[in-house]
Structure formats: structure tokens, C-alpha cells
Amino acid sequence: MTNASLGTLKVEIWRGAEEGDFETFEVPSQPSQTVLDLVTYVQRKLDPSLAYRFACRVGVCGSCAMTVNGTPRWTCRTHVQKVASSGRVRIEPLRNLPILKDLATDMAPFFDKGQEALGRFVPSDARASEVATIPPDDPKRKEANAAIECIGCGVCYSACDVVSWQPDYLGPAALNRAWTLVNDVRDGDRQGHLKAVAEDAGCHACHGHQNCVEHCPVGLNPTRSIAGLKRLVVMAALKGEL
Amino acid sequence: MSGLERHQTDLLILGSGGAGLLAALHAHDKDPSLEITIAVKGLLGKSGCTRMVQGGYNVALAPGDSLQRHFMDTIEGGKWLNHQELAWRLVEGAVERIVELENRWGCFFDRNPDGRLHFKAFAGQTVDRTVHKGDLTGIEIINRLAEQVWARGIKRMEEHRAIALIPSRDGQRLSGVLMLDIRTGEFRFVAAKAVLLATGGGPTMYLYHTPSGDKSCDGLAMALRAGLKLRDMEMVQFHPTGLIAGKDTRITGTIIEEGLRGAGGHILDGSGERFMHKYDPRNERATRDIVSRGMYDQMKAGRTGPNGGVFITMKHLDPAMVRKQFKGMVTRCADVGFDLVSGNVEVVPTAHYMMGGVEYALDCRTSLPGLFAAGEDTGGVHGANRLGGNGVANSTVYGGIAGEAMAAFAKSDGGIVAPDEAAIEAAVADTMRPFSRKSGDLNALRERLYKLMWDDVGIIRSEESLKRGEKALDDLAAELAETGLPQTTRAFNLTWADWLSLDSLILTSRAIAAAALRRDDSRGAHYRSDFPETGSLEKSENTVVTLEGNRIAVTTTPVAFTRVRPGQTLA
Numbered sequence: 001m002t003n004a005s006l007g008t009l010k011v012e013i014w015r016g017a018e019e020g021d022f023e024t025f026e027v028p029s030q031p032s033q034t035v036l037d038l039v040t041y042v043q044r045k046l047d048p049s050l051a052y053r054f055a056c057r058v059g060v061c062g063s064c065a066m067t068v069n070g071t072p073r074w075t076c077r078t079h080v081q082k083v084a085s086s087g088r089v090r091i092e093p094l095r096n097l098p099i100l101k102d103l104a105t106d107m108a109p110f111f112d113k114g115q116e117a118l119g120r121f122v123p124s125d126a127r128a129s130e131v132a133t134i135p136p137d138d139p140k141r142k143e144a145n146a147a148i149e150c151i152g153c154g155v156c157y158s159a160c161d162v163v164s165w166q167p168d169y170l171g172p173a174a175l176n177r178a179w180t181l182v183n184d185v186r187d188g189d190r191q192g193h194l195k196a197v198a199e200d201a202g203c204h205a206c207h208g209h210q211n212c213v214e215h216c217p218v219g220l221n222p223t224r225s226i227a228g229l230k231r232l233v234v235m236a237a238l239k240g241e242l
Numbered sequence: 243m244s245g246l247e248r249h250q251t252d253l254l255i256l257g258s259g260g261a262g263l264l265a266a267l268h269a270h271d272k273d274p275s276l277e278i279t280i281a282v283k284g285l286l287g288k289s290g291c292t293r294m295v296q297g298g299y300n301v302a303l304a305p306g307d308s309l310q311r312h313f314m315d316t317i318e319g320g321k322w323l324n325h326q327e328l329a330w331r332l333v334e335g336a337v338e339r340i341v342e343l344e345n346r347w348g349c350f351f352d353r354n355p356d357g358r359l360h361f362k363a364f365a366g367q368t369v370d371r372t373v374h375k376g377d378l379t380g381i382e383i384i385n386r387l388a389e390q391v392w393a394r395g396i397k398r399m400e401e402h403r404a405i406a407l408i409p410s411r412d413g414q415r416l417s418g419v420l421m422l423d424i425r426t427g428e429f430r431f432v433a434a435k436a437v438l439l440a441t442g443g444g445p446t447m448y449l450y451h452t453p454s455g456d457k458s459c460d461g462l463a464m465a466l467r468a469g470l471k472l473r474d475m476e477m478v479q480f481h482p483t484g485l486i487a488g489k490d491t492r493i494t495g496t497i498i499e500e501g502l503r504g505a506g507g508h509i510l511d512g513s514g515e516r517f518m519h520k521y522d523p524r525n526e527r528a529t530r531d532i533v534s535r536g537m538y539d540q541m542k543a544g545r546t547g548p549n550g551g552v553f554i555t556m557k558h559l560d561p562a563m564v565r566k567q568f569k570g571m572v573t574r575c576a577d578v579g580f581d582l583v584s585g586n587v588e589v590v591p592t593a594h595y596m597m598g599g600v601e602y603a604l605d606c607r608t609s610l611p612g613l614f615a616a617g618e619d620t621g622g623v624h625g626a627n628r629l630g631g632n633g634v635a636n637s638t639v640y641g642g643i644a645g646e647a648m649a650a651f652a653k654s655d656g657g658i659v660a661p662d663e664a665a666i667e668a669a670v671a672d673t674m675r676p677f678s679r680k681s682g683d684l685n686a687l688r689e690r691l692y693k694l695m696w697d698d699v700g701i702i703r704s705e706e707s708l709k710r711g712e713k714a715l716d717d718l719a720a721e722l723a724e725t726g727l728p729q730t731t732r733a734f735n736l737t738w739a740d741w742l743s744l745d746s747l748i749l750t751s752r753a754i755a756a757a758a759l760r761r762d763d764s765r766g767a768h769y770r771s772d773f774p775e776t777g778s779l780e781k782s783e784n785t786v787v788t789l790e791g792n793r794i795a796v797t798t799t800p801v802a803f804t805r806v807r808p809g810q811t812l813a
Contacts, residue, residue, distance in 0.1 A: 037492055041490055049730035111286075123345060131351075134353055138357075145350075
């Protein structure tokens with residue numbers, strides 16, 4: 001269906017890498033149109049050399065986040081009407097990550113920090129023959145469940161001012177994952193997880209601005225997770241465990 | 243070939259879905275001294291379809307369930323075309339894998355109030371056996387596996403596209419894989435002692451399709467070109483309810499979950515009338531294939547909404563229930579402009595999964611020594627139809643098996659062998675070809691492919707439509723070969739990627755059409771209007787497709803009923 005009556009959008013897109021400039025394209029409006037659709041239209045119809053990244057197209061893979069009119073967002077699930085301002089949409093790569101080309105960033109530093117935060121399960125009983133019995137209303141499990149559904153899109157990392165000021169800061173997503181692990185009763189290295197986030201670049205660096213909370217597309221609250229880590233780290237330090 | 247970057251690694255894994263990641267972890271467990279490399283078209287753990295799994299993971303662990311029942315449900319669902327040994331290994335392997343996913347890799351699946359695993363009901367199963375994490379099971383599995391892979395020094399070749407499987411100089415085995423580094427636009431040959439084909443299938447050649455938008459059947463196309471046999475390629479599963487959101491939108495085709503119909507959702511034609519009673523007494527709750535055909539029939543008759551689909555509606559149901567029970571779907575629809583709670587949402591049947599694929603052995607070897615395969619690139623486990631919840635079980639069970647087998651192979655039979663240089667040169671030349679042709683309209687070619695597969699090789703097929711489809715595919719292949727790309731940079735060139743995707747999709751589509759023409763009965767996902775009945779189950783045959791020169795050859799082979807014959811049961 002074409003909707004000539006809907007008019008066109010002025011779409012300004014970052015071209016280049018760290019050095020570059022905006023280029024403006026005119027894209028016809030459609031009633032159902034996401035920011036990813038705008039970018040796709042430009043690459044398919046207007047400039048075949050435009051680089052961007054996407055995969056699942058439904059908010060599951062976390063590949064397509066970009067900065068849209070100044071705000072980091074998942075572009076596949078962001079309706080243009082929600083962000084267009086006087087028919088203009090400005091699209092840039094995510095902040096706080098190296099730019100590869102145009103709208104695609106190198107996300108490796110983001111995932112490396114996940115590892116620095118020991119953001120992986122350490123089995124306590126890897127060879128157990130049965131799945132552990134853990135009631136869903138167990139308080140620790142509830143904490144872990146509330147924070148677990150991260151899609152690794154990098155939006156929080158891009159939104160975080162502390163990451164901008166202090167580039168070695170582990171960032172909201174990595175710390176949020178660490179919080180789920182210290183609440184996982186099956187995990188065998190609680191102390192290791194706490195140590196990993198207790199350094200200067202760890203949980204104490206968070207200023208509680210809540211940019212991560214405000215921008216997380218799946219509604220997680222990393223600030224709360226980080227506050228939880230701060231408490232546990234302080235308690236562990238007092239007990240001389242770190 | 244001079245000027246080509248060359249690498250070598252012990253094990254090369256193509257793909258980072260459930261199959262690829264578990265292969266890496268198991269191979270590393272078995273022999274930590276091996277250098278393991280995962281190559282993936284996007285970012286590690288973000289590409290592919292395991293991550294997109296909503297429903298869950300079938301495993302016979304619930305009280306009253308058994309391996310025999312899971313096996314029989316899989317065989318009955320597959321309409322007796324399954325490779326029975328592979329299906330048995332699946333149900334057996336699922337039990338060990340789900341425990342491993344929890345205790346070793348840290349996945350956490352939903353529990354009952356008593357703290358034991360929750361098993362949910364899923365279509366086609368005689369026992370509730372689907373383990374899940376809400377309706378985002380795939381994210382939990384892939385996130386946990388990816389962080390373990392990341393921790394183990396396994397090498398990542400991200401944004402690398404596999405171009406061709408390159409045989410050894412003597413042609414007796416695989417030497418390695420020609421890759422395209424998407425970020426730089428440079429070619430790279432990676433020699434390996436063993437290679438895993440785990441790129442995933444994904445029928446994205448249809449107008450409406452559910453898989454990840456980057457899927458393009460490269461694995462199946464490479465396998466055909468390397469001379470491997472593909473079985474049951476006509477078996478493409480359609481899901482009844484995909485979103486349709488109009489022109490030039492990527493969200494079109496993505497799934498609106500099955501549970502909506504189960505919970506009492508109605509499907510309406512363009513004028514707002516229900517119609518499923520005309521096709522099945524269960525109305526909207528009939529099986530996927532029947533609902534898809536009913537919807538398709540209405541669409542063919544022109545009783546559609548503004549975008550050419552029909553509607554699903556929940557507005558006659560309790561809005562609070564819909565909001566609570568289908569939170570994810572309600573938000574997803576709202577994000578893209580639809581009201582699932584009190585409106586009509588336009589939907590279409592949508593291509594979802596390919597049951598067919600590369601023939602392989604129980605230890606994931608293929609007929610090409612050095613090449614292993616696992617997951618949706620393979621055929622045999624699911625027969626003519628896949629049960630919801632058996633897909634992720636397949637990729638994770640066989641991925642792990644492949645990893646162990648590859649580690650053993652690298653030690654006993656594997657060595658780095660010199661590649662057939664002429665094969666590398668030919669593959670590079672084919673890939674560069676569009677830069678020496680006049681640039682053309684790739685979008686028009688893609689839309690023609692979508693349309694012809696949908697109309698002629700889709701939900702309802704006939705000899706007439708399939709022959710028309712085959713002809714159109716041949717024409718399209720010839721046109722693509724002469725369609726060029728503008729002379730822009732080769733680095734991160736998504737339009738070049740579009741060209742390469744179309745090339746793989748057209749070849750795989752030809753395999754689907756040829757197999758569909760050969761199967762002259764209707765069963766499972768395959769429906770022929772000229773042969774609407776299911777033939778003798780006793781005499782069931784699998785179709786086998788190969789590429790001979792530029793011709794697709796089809797043969798059939800009788801199904802081996804190694805564990806159970808039609809009419810019998812193990813359960």
C-alpha cells in the first residue's frame with residue numbers, strides 16, 4: 001500500500017566512521033514503519049553503500065540499536081511516529097562504542113566487559129544428574145529473574161554517562177548480569193563475581209543517574225541491580241572476604 | 243590464489259546458534275588444546291534462529307512421560323518420514339542436554355511452585371513436555387552459551403560470511419572454507435581439520451517468513467554445490483499467524499504466537515467474518531497446516547484486509563487476560579502500531595522452518611570427509627513436520643554431538659590438507675561477478691522470488707504451479723547472474739550481501755521446487771492440490787536432491803523403519 005498522503009520524512013544518517021558527517025535522505029512515510037525500515041529503505045533504494053547491522057527484526061537479538069534523534073533505541077521495534085520530530089529523524093551509531101562504518105559499531109568492548117565482570121555462570125555441581133529444585137518465589141530467584149532478560153543490545157551502555165567519563169567502567173549490562181549470578185544459588189563462585197565488580201571500574205563507579213533504566217528497551221532496572229551489588233560488596237569487604 | 247589471506251585452525255564452526263555454540267563448547271571440553279574458530283555472518287550469538295525460540299524445548303522428563311512417547315509423537319508428527327535413528331538420538335539426547343544447559347552452562351528454565359521444572363503443553367504432544375523460559379526461551383539459551391564461549395578463548399570471526407566449501411586438491415575430503423570478511427570486503431581462506439555446517443536453514447525465500455532477517459540458506463546452497471545430498475527439501479513448515487504491516491517493512495512475517503488461537507482468538511476475513519469453521523470443526527484451534535491453508539484459501543479468494551492478509555482478534559476476550567497472558571505479543575504489536583487487545587491485527591501464514599536438509603550420520607558426519615553438519619542445515623530428524631519444541635532440541639543435541647565427533651576426528655583422521663586452488667579461484671570469481679556487470683534492480687528480483695515461491699511453491703502446490711515455479715526460478719537465476727552492483731566500497735557492503743543471499747536462496751528454492759514436484763502425495767507440511775491424499779505410509783519414501791552440474795536431480799529412497807513401522811507404536 002502506498003500512502004502518498006503521508007508525505008516524506010527527512011532522514012539524516014551518519015556516514016563515515018569516527019570522522020564523518022550527516023547525509024540527508026528523503027524517505028516516503030508508511031503507516032507501519034520502524035526506524036530500521038527507514039535505514040533499510042535508504043540502503044535498498046537510495047544509497048546501496050550504507051552500512052548498518054540488524055538480524056532478527058523483532059527485538060530479540062539486540063543487533064540493531066542506534067542513536068535516534070539523540071536517544072539510544074532498538075530500531076526494529078521503534079515506530080517512526082514515536083520519534084520523528086517535525087518529519088525529521090536523525091540516526092547515528094550508538095555512543096560509547098567504536099564506529100566501524102556508518103551506523104555499525106564494534107560491540108566487542110561491550111561483551112569484553114561482560115567477561116571482566118565475570119558475567120558467566122560458574123557451576124557448583126556441573127555433573128549433577130538432575131535440575132536443581134528452586135521454587136520460583138525464592139527471594140534470590142526472584143531477584144535473578146527480574147534482571148535476567150537482557151538482550152545485550154548495548155543501549156544502556158550507550159546511554160550511560162559514566163561509561164563516557166570513565167571508559168574502563170564495566171557498565172550497566174555487565175553489572176546487571178553479575179547481579180543475576182550472585183543471586184543464582186546454583187553458582188559456585190559468588191566471591192569471584194563480587195571481586196570482579198568490586199574494583200574502581202566496577203559497581204561503585206555507578207552514580208545512579210538511571211539513564212540505563214530510562215532507556216532499556218525490555219524494561220530492566222540495572223541501577224537497582226548495581227545498588228544490590230554495592231551492598232553485597234560492602235558487606236563482603238567488611239567480613240574480609242574480598 | 244595470490245593475494246588471498248590464509249588462515250588455519252583445528253576446528254572451524256560455521257554459525258553461532260544453538261548448534262554452533264554447543265559444538266564449540268563440547269569440542270573444547272573434549273580437547274582443550276584444539277584451536278576452535280566460530281565464524282558467523284553477524285555477531286556471535288546474535289545471528290540465527292535459536293535465539294528467536296519462543297516456545298521451548300521438548301524433553302521427556304515430566305512425570306508419566308518417556309523417551310518412547312516423545313519419540314512416537316515426533317514420528318507421528320513427522321508423518322513417518324523421519325530418520326528413526328536420528329529421531330531416537332534426539333529424544334535421548336534432549337534429556338542429557340537440558341540438564342547440562344542448567345547445571346553446566348547456567349540456563350534457568352521456568353519452575354513449578356514446588357521448584358521442579360515446568361512443562362508446558364504444546365501442539366501435537368501426548369504429554370506436556372516443553373521446558374521453557376517464559377516465551378523467550380531462546381534468548382536464555384543463547385546468552386548463557388555465548389558467554390561461556392566468550393570465556394574460553396574460542397576464536398571469533400564475526401561478520402564473516404561463508405562463501406564456499408573448498409575440497410582438498412585430490413577432491414577426497416574437505417580442506418576448508420572460503421570466507422568473506424564483511425567488514426573489509428576481503429576474502430579469507432580458512433583451512434581446518436574439521437568443519438561444522440551449522441548456519442541454520444530458514445525459508446526466507448517466501449513472501450512472508452519468520453526467521454531472522456539475515457538468514458539466507460547459505461549452508462544449504464554451499465552443501466549442494468559441494469555435492470552433498472539434501473533430503474525432504476519439499477517440507478517447509480508454515481506458521482498460521484505472521485504480522486503483515488505493509489510495504490517496505492521488515493517486521494512483516496514475524497510470528498504472532500500460536501497461543502492466541504489456543505486462548506480463544508478468532509481469525510476473520512477482510513469483512514470481519516470468521517471462516518475457519520468451513521475448514522475444520524476445531525475452528526481456529528485446528529493444526530498449523532490446516533489453519534494456514536484455510537487462511538491462504540481466503541486470501542486467494544480476495545477476502546482480505548488492506549495489506550492482503552486476514553485478521554486475528556482477541557477483542558471479544560477479557561482484555562486483562564490478554565494483556566497478562568500475552569504481554570510480549572501485546573507490546574510487540576503496540577511498538578509497531580497495532581492494538582492486539584482491542585483491535586484487529588492483520589496476519590498471514592508465514593514460512594517458518596525447513597524440515598529438510600543435508601543427509602548426515604548419527605555422529606553428524608556427512609558424506610564429505612571433514613565436513614560435519616547439525617541443526618536446521620540437516621534433514622531427517624523431523625520428517626514431514628516438526629513439532630514445536632523439537633527445533634531447539636535438535637540444534638543443541640546435535641551441536642554437542644558434532645563438537646565431540648569433530649574433536650575426535652581432528653585427532654584420528656584430521657589434518658590440514660592443501661585446498662583445490664582452482665575451486666577457490668572459481669568461488670572468488672563467482673562472488674566478485676556482480677562488480678563486473680551492469681548494476682540492476684536487486685529489489686525487484688527479490689520481490690519476484692518472494693512472490694513466485696509464495697504463489698507456486700508455497701502452502702498449496704500442484705504439478706502445474708511447481709513447473710511454473712521451476713521455470714521462473716531458472717529465469718531468475720539467469721537474470722541474477724547478469725545483474726551487477728554499483729562500484730562502491732566493498733567494506734560492509736550490505737547490497738553485495740543482498741546479492742549473495744539471493745543467489746543462495748534461488749538455488750535452495752530450486753531444490754524445494756524439485757523435491758515438491760517429485761512428492762506426489764500430501765503429508766505434513768507438503769500439500770498438493772492434485773494429490774490431496776496421503777499415500778501409503780508403509781511405502782513412504784524420502785526425496786533426495788543433488789546438484790548435477792547446473793541441474794537439480796531428484797531421487798527417492800524408501801524410509802527405513804528401523805524402530806517402528808506404521809501402525810505400530812513403542813509407547
